[in-house]
Amino acid sequence: MNGTLLVNKQLEEGKKLLEKLDASGTSIPVALWINLPDTENWRLLFAMKGIDRDGSRMAYTKIYKVIKENEIDLSLGDVSVIDTHNTLCRQLKHMIHTEPGISNIPFFGNYIHGQRFPDSVLYRVN
Secondary structure, three states: OOOOOOOOOHHHHHHHHHHHHHHHHOOOOEEEOOOOOOOOOEEEEEOOOHHHOOOOHHHHHHHHHHOOOOOOOOOHHHHHEOOOOOHHHHHHHOOOHHHOOOOOOOOOOOOEOOEEOOOOOEEEEO
16 A cells, blocks of 8 residues: 555545435445555545536535535545546446445455556445
């Protein structure tokens, strides 16, 4: 792992945020903490349909609202949103599929199509 460590508090708060977003009817087929090589920190990554077409503003607004209303100990700066058609998302879906609900799967040191996939903890890949 490069950069900082992902701690249990972040995992718990990320799960709580995902649970609240699910309860609000927000569709998030792919959710994970990821340690991207070009950053020092872990990012809570949500893949959602329509981000490429419609932009991410509405998604970030919804996430921010849920964080504040539920006093989740994360900032919007901890979260990134991508489209489900993003290359990273497609690569991950090619490698693994989780059951419905929220998992907690360490995904470290894996290669997909010969490329090193960033260290991650997977909540959901559907």
